[in-house]
Amino acid sequence: MLPLLPVTPESIQARINKGIDLMTAYDLGNCLKAFTSCIQMVPLLAITTAEQKVLVAAQIVKIVEYLTAVRCEMERKKLVAEDPQAH
Numbered sequence: 001m002l003p004l005l006p007v008t009p010e011s012i013q014a015r016i017n018k019g020i021d022l023m024t025a026y027d028l029g030n031c032l033k034a035f036t037s038c039i040q041m042v043p044l045l046a047i048t049t050a051e052q053k054v055l056v057a058a059q060i061v062k063i064v065e066y067l068t069a070v071r072c073e074m075e076r077k078k079l080v081a082e083d084p085q086a087h
Contacts, residue, residue, distance in 0.1 A: 007044040009055050015041065016059060019066060028077070032070045038063045 019034035042060060047053050 007041045009052055009059065012038055012041050012059055016062060023066065023070065028070055028074050035063050035067045035070065
């Protein structure tokens, strides 16, 4: 019997969905926070089935892709603000 953990693949998916909504709203700072917290939640998971392992692996890939995209967009935004004529 595993102890009760507040982190489940479903709770991570809910946070991923929140991050996607924030990305759609172009709220990059909070989007970055949402996806960072997703990654921080993963070590707290207790995976008990092969299906959960596959699901969480796919979630990790999605989280990393969004984190990369958000960081790239934040950097692009910063560079444009520094030199609007550069692009």
